[in-house]
Amino acid sequence: MEALVLFAAVALGVQTPGPACGLLSGLLSGSSQAPSVDTCKVFGTFERQFDLLESPTSVAVAASGDWAVLERDRRRIRVLAPDGTVRRVIGEPDDSQLPSGTVWDLAVDPDASGPTAITFGPDQRLTILSPSRVALFDLGPTASGVPWRIVSGLDLGEPVAAAWKGGDPQTTADDELWIADRRGSVIVLDGEIALKRRLDLASGFRFLRPSGVAIAPDGSVFVADEDANAIIRLDGAGREVARFGERGSFPGLFNAPRGLAIAGQCLYVTDELNHRITVHDFDGTFRSFWGMHAVVPREGEGKIHYPASIAIAPDGMSAYVAEPLERRVQRFGPSDAEAAMNSAMPSREGVLSHFGHAIACDGELLLLEEPETSSVFLFDLRDPTPMHVTTFGGSGEGPDRYSRVRALHVNAATQMAVVADSGKGRLAHLRIARDRTKPLKIDPFMVTLVRSWELGAWSDRVRGLLPTAGQGTLEPCGFAMHGGSLWTLDSRLGVLVSLDETLAPTKAIATGLAGASGLTARAGGGFATTLPDQGEVVLLTGDGSIAKRIGGRGSAFIRPTAVASMPDGTLLVTDGAADRVVVLGADGTVKGSMGSRGASDGLFWMPDGIAPYSGASVPPEQGDVLVGSEGPRCVVVDRGNHRAQVFRQDGTWIMTFGLGRAYTRPRERGET
Amino acid sequence: MMETARVDATHRSARAWAVALLALLALLAMLAMVSATVGCSDTPSPPIPPARVEQSDRPASQAPRSPAETPSATPVQAWRTVRSAAGTFSVRWVAAPDPIPVSDPFELDVQLFVDPECTIPLTGRSLSVDAQMPHHGHGMNVRPSVTEITPGRYRVAGMLCHMPGRWEFLFDVTAGGLLERAQTTVELK
Numbered sequence: 001m002e003a004l005v006l007f008a009a010v011a012l013g014v015q016t017p018g019p020a021c022g023l024l025s026g027l028l029s030g031s032s033q034a035p036s037v038d039t040c041k042v043f044g045t046f047e048r049q050f051d052l053l054e055s056p057t058s059v060a061v062a063a064s065g066d067w068a069v070l071e072r073d074r075r076r077i078r079v080l081a082p083d084g085t086v087r088r089v090i091g092e093p094d095d096s097q098l099p100s101g102t103v104w105d106l107a108v109d110p111d112a113s114g115p116t117a118i119t120f121g122p123d124q125r126l127t128i129l130s131p132s133r134v135a136l137f138d139l140g141p142t143a144s145g146v147p148w149r150i151v152s153g154l155d156l157g158e159p160v161a162a163a164w165k166g167g168d169p170q171t172t173a174d175d176e177l178w179i180a181d182r183r184g185s186v187i188v189l190d191g192e193i194a195l196k197r198r199l200d201l202a203s204g205f206r207f208l209r210p211s212g213v214a215i216a217p218d219g220s221v222f223v224a225d226e227d228a229n230a231i232i233r234l235d236g237a238g239r240e241v242a243r244f245g246e247r248g249s250f251p252g253l254f255n256a257p258r259g260l261a262i263a264g265q266c267l268y269v270t271d272e273l274n275h276r277i278t279v280h281d282f283d284g285t286f287r288s289f290w291g292m293h294a295v296v297p298r299e300g301e302g303k304i305h306y307p308a309s310i311a312i313a314p315d316g317m318s319a320y321v322a323e324p325l326e327r328r329v330q331r332f333g334p335s336d337a338e339a340a341m342n343s344a345m346p347s348r349e350g351v352l353s354h355f356g357h358a359i360a361c362d363g364e365l366l367l368l369e370e371p372e373t374s375s376v377f378l379f380d381l382r383d384p385t386p387m388h389v390t391t392f393g394g395s396g397e398g399p400d401r402y403s404r405v406r407a408l409h410v411n412a413a414t415q416m417a418v419v420a421d422s423g424k425g426r427l428a429h430l431r432i433a434r435d436r437t438k439p440l441k442i443d444p445f446m447v448t449l450v451r452s453w454e455l456g457a458w459s460d461r462v463r464g465l466l467p468t469a470g471q472g473t474l475e476p477c478g479f480a481m482h483g484g485s486l487w488t489l490d491s492r493l494g495v496l497v498s499l500d501e502t503l504a505p506t507k508a509i510a511t512g513l514a515g516a517s518g519l520t521a522r523a524g525g526g527f528a529t530t531l532p533d534q535g536e537v538v539l540l541t542g543d544g545s546i547a548k549r550i551g552g553r554g555s556a557f558i559r560p561t562a563v564a565s566m567p568d569g570t571l572l573v574t575d576g577a578a579d580r581v582v583v584l585g586a587d588g589t590v591k592g593s594m595g596s597r598g599a600s601d602g603l604f605w606m607p608d609g610i611a612p613y614s615g616a617s618v619p620p621e622q623g624d625v626l627v628g629s630e631g632p633r634c635v636v637v638d639r640g641n642h643r644a645q646v647f648r649q650d651g652t653w654i655m656t657f658g659l660g661r662a663y664t665r666p667r668e669r670g671e672t
Numbered sequence: 673m674m675e676t677a678r679v680d681a682t683h684r685s686a687r688a689w690a691v692a693l694l695a696l697l698a699l700l701a702m703l704a705m706v707s708a709t710v711g712c713s714d715t716p717s718p719p720i721p722p723a724r725v726e727q728s729d730r731p732a733s734q735a736p737r738s739p740a741e742t743p744s745a746t747p748v749q750a751w752r753t754v755r756s757a758a759g760t761f762s763v764r765w766v767a768a769p770d771p772i773p774v775s776d777p778f779e780l781d782v783q784l785f786v787d788p789e790c791t792i793p794l795t796g797r798s799l800s801v802d803a804q805m806p807h808h809g810h811g812m813n814v815r816p817s818v819t820e821i822t823p824g825r826y827r828v829a830g831m832l833c834h835m836p837g838r839w840e841f842l843f844d845v846t847a848g849g850l851l852e853r854a855q856t857t858v859e860l861k
Contacts, residue, residue, distance in 0.1 A: 394809075398802055399844060399851050431757060444806035445840070449853045450757040457849020502758070502850070 040266035040279055043312075043319035043332035044290035044340025046302030050084060050329040055559075055577060058161065059259075059322040059329055061311040062120045066139070067320055069329055070128075073559050073577035075106065075114030077128060079139060082313070088145075090128070090137060091115070104145035109133065112553075113515075113533030121164040122175060129159040129179065134193045151193035157181035161224075161259060161309070165215040165236075166191065178221055180210035183492070184472070186223055188238065199238055201472075207232070208423070209404075212309075214260035214267065216282055222260055222267055227403055227423040229254040231269065231284065244284030247395050247403075249274055251341070252286035255372065255395075256404075259309035263316055270307035270321065273372050277310060277321060279337075290332070290340035291321075297599060297641050300328060325606060325640055353658030355637045355644055357517075357561065358405050358420075359609035360479070363412025364436065366615070366635065368644060374402040376419060377659065378432065378447060380440055381615030385655060385662035387440050392430070392447040393419070399426065399452040407518075409479035409486065412614075417447065418503065420476035420488070425455040427476060429503050453503055462490075462497055466508035469495050478519030478562075480527055482542065489519040489529055496527070496544045509544030518562040518609075523569040524586055530560040530573065537563060537573050539588055550588045557582065564610040566632045566649055574636060576606040581636060583651070594651030595636075601666040602653035605640025613646050753790060754856040756845070761786060761794050763843045763854045767831075774836050774860050777814075780828035784845060793824035794845070801828045802842045803858075805835070836860045 055073035062068070066087060068079045076091030091106040091114070109115065111130035119127050125136045125148055134156075136149045159179045166175030175191030184207050185200035199205040212224030219236040229247040231254075234240055245254045255273035262268070266287065267280045276291035291304035299305075300323075309322040319332045358369035358376075366379040366386055374395040379386035393402040403423025410417045415432040429450045433443075459474040470493050477491035485506070486499045494513035497505045516529045516538075526547060527540040536551040537560055551557040558577035565571055569586030579597035581604075584590055595604045613633040632649040638656075646655040655664045753764045762785040772778050780801060784794035799818050804811040816830040833839055843854040 396811075398811075398842075399853070400842075444809070448757060448855055449842075451853065452851045454849040454851075460849070504850075 039264060040281075040287050040337075041263065041316060041334045042279060042288045042290050042337040042340045043277070044302075044335030044337075045333040047318065047331045047333045048084070049300050050080075050331075051300075051327065053078075053322075053327050053329060055324045055327065056322040056329055057308050057324050058117045058119075059309045059311045059320045060119050060126070061313050061320060062124050062126075062139070063314050064124065065313055065315065067311065067313075068118055068120070068126055069320075069322060070115055070118045072114065072116065072324070075109070077115065077118055077126070079126065082318070088139065090126075104137070106135070109135075112531075112535075117159050117162050117179070119162045119164060119177075121177075122166050127162060127164065127177065129156060129162050131156055131158060134177070134189065149193065154189075154193075154195070156187055157183040157185060159187070161210075161212045163213045163215045163221075163260075165219065165221065178213045178215065180213040180223060182209050182211055182226075184208065184210070186210055186213065186221075186234075186238075197238055199234075205240070211256075211258040212260035212270070214262045216262055216267075217265075220282070222262070222282075224257040224260050224269060226256050226258055226272075229257060231257060231260075231267070231280070233282070233284075242284060244280075251289055252278070254278070259307070259322070261310045261312045261319070263312040268310050268312065268319065270310050272306050272308060275304050275306065277304070277307060277319070288337040288341055290335065294326070297605060298326065300326060300330060302330070302332075304330070353642045353644075355609075355639060355642070355658075356405065357608040357637065357639070358408045359562075359611050359635065359637055359644075360408035360410040360417070361611040361614055361635055362410050363614055364616075365410045365412045365415075365417075365432065365434070366611075366613075367408045367410050367417060368637065369405040369408060369609075371404070374405065374423075376402070376405065376408065376417075378417075380434070381613075382436060383440070384616050385664070386615060386657050388442070388659050389434070389440060390443050390446040399428070400449045402426075406491075407476050407478045407488070411481075416450075418479060418486070420479075422455075422475045425473055427453040427455055427458055427503055451502060458503075458505065462495060462505045462508045465505055466495060466510060468510055469493060469508060477517050478529065480519045480521035482521040482525075482527065487519065487521070487527070489513070489516055489527070491516050496540070511540060511544050511546065513538055513546075517560075520563050520565040520571070522565050522571070522586070523567055528563045528565060528571055530563050532559045532561050532576075535559065537571070537584065537588070548588045550584065550590075556590045556593075561608055562610045564612055564634055566612055566634065568632065568649075570632075570649060572610055572634050572649070574607040574610045576608055576639070579604045579606065581607060581610065581634075581647075581651075583649075592651070594647060599641055601645065601656050602647075604636070604638050604645075607636050608639040609637040611635055615646075752856065754843070754854045755788055756843075756852050756854040758852050760852055761797075761845060761854070762788055762790050763845075763856075764790050765841075765843070772831075772833065772858065772860055775832070775834050777830060777832045780816075780826075780831060782818075782826045782828055782843065784824045784826075795823040797824075797845045797847045799826050799828075800844045800846070801831070802844070803831065803833060804840050804842065805837060806840060807838060808835075833858075833860055 054071040056069045057072045058070040060068050065082045068077055070077050074092050079088040080086055090104045093103045111132055115128045115130050117129040121127050125138050128135045132154050133152045135147045138148045160182050161180040163178050177189040179187040181187055185198055188197040190196045208225050208227035210223050211226040214222045221234040223232045230243050230245040233242040254271050257269045258272045259270040269278045271278050275293035276289045278289040279287040294303035294305040305323050306325040307321050308324050311320045320329055322329050354370050354372045356369040356371040360367045364381045366381055368377045375391050375393045378390045380389045402421045406422040407420040417430045419428045431448050431450050433446050455473045463469045474490035475492045476488040479488050489496050494511045496509040496511050498507040500506050515531055515533050517532050518530050520528050522528055526542050530537050535557045536549050539548040541547050557575050560573045560575050562574045571584040573582045580593045580595045583592045613635040633646055635646050638645050643656055643658045751764055751766045755762050765780050765782045768779045786792040786794045814830055814832045816828050819827045821827050839858045841856050841858050844851050
């Protein structure tokens, strides 16, 4: 048995702080169970780490102590014992060699995106949510692997977290399933999985981006609103009774709160962009936090990096924290609160190049987004390596401050930039006062705001052109110059919009590509975009009709998030789940790929944005392994490695850079 | 009679000198105003008398003072004009007190115009005003209040620049969900 456990642990990439065999044996023989949680605990003691999970976005713990993790990029759920033994796999089989007979079918999931959230119900059945479906699995020893119940045809938006409310395991009469829908609502289903209530704008609620939900013992419900940087407390009837939190890095403030968990009378919040877990009373009073920001990518063993979900074991002795960007779950044990906070002050060194998804490059200008500070960096490309010359934006209330930048555009000829901020719902037009005749220098006054649209009003203008564009606020997810005009694609409904010089809509086309990410103008005419959840790249004609869909399940793509068109028509597509850039011909034929998973130069960890690179050439130098920059180049956001890299179109690595650093000779493996 | 007549003549002469002096001062004041009003060719409206800011946590000595009360203030307020970045409106503004004090509250009298010459008032918009120090990465520590006094004319109370240096004054004008900005640099010593 020990061998089997160790085998499973190795297959999962489990890391333990001590000798694995001894610890696993101890756990197998039955660890002592602590009494139930009745006071606020801080879980600052690192216990173990479960690696090699593919985008673990949701974690849940059953009353038995077994826990489950959703690997979103692999469309599967693993159910594990506390010691890491894999008990079940629901969905796609594991790539590694798990013991046979543990894989259950997910039972024909109609949603292209696959499961998006999991939770355990009062009856201890595992609840698996997709945008249009809820499936409940019985995990008991005699379970057959067939879902106990499946309800399809639901409209759950983008359900990213859920929690059951209800008490009596013998009946579902009073049960409620509360769901955080990231598209702006909280949905309540009854015990029969029928819609009971929807809390959204139409019903008088203003949620920006609900990303977490938890039920308190008294029946009140907590909802984490990621864009509002707030936690909302609702009473049992769904009325808002309290709200706390605002944006900041000081302990007690939030920067993108996501997952919630409750133990005893305390609320635990994964504070994603502050890289920590915070602990609060139910009235919102800050109690403590734990988690030191991991500075070096892949650094774990207690250090936390972009935590998305948290679950606390019913015995109150451990907390599971899911970190999708690091592809791992860490388990923590109780610790002294003061000691946890004292050891959790983040280092400022090496954490300045948290480049996000949004990127734009034209001529000698390059824009890169930084989600942690909601800033945009402007690089001057007149030299062989990019020079950071100014930073604009930052968090705050003004119209020149940002929350969640979704897309960028820059035009070197007119020296203007466009920022689409989904968090604050704004579309901003900026002027870049750059004088290339003068020497390079940092200039904090270089970028100024010209105008800024409220996306709600802008969406109304779009609906004036396209009445079928539906209700709600559209979300520009990419920009492209086509036919002399600037175009943007909305990710919410898939509306393609052309813009005038004031960014006002002049033409709107329904493409039906809801969930799109990124936009590029193809060299031969038309556009290209990606559908990450469907694993597809879509080619569109100039009039917005779909010319070709490339990919889908089992194809070259797992989660394509951005696409760039090169001068010869080649399309380069970043696939964050596959850690590579896929090269497509102008007709969409797969030609090859560049990169693979890793930290060395030329390798990626969840690459995201991509753009053609138009900077100065790197001159050949004696001794360089790779020199020159002949031919088209691209710049790729290597998000998980906190850097950007420049490649030739043929995949040859040219340069790695971040803020204040750039090099054109490859470094030793593992250096970043 | 003669003595009375001499006295009257002396009085008349003194009054004439006083009138001449006042006229000269008025002329100088007008010249100063015209020279300060760059881009706007019309005669600016008299500034709105500053209102006192109710700040119970500040001593009375730190409340905004009118130009006459400010020892270092120039006798004539200097109107300044800035065109919006998109070129769709003009902002004419004056501070009270002027020069703007460092670390003391002050007010702005702001007028919006459609044209660069500041002859056609821009009305039906909402205005917000802020000040930032991009070199230092911060703005003001207070949030000013904006009150529309007459259509297109606003009193901005509660401004406070807490350190000397280069400040950027931001005038954001919004209508129909579209915000446009006029921005100008102010050096505080």
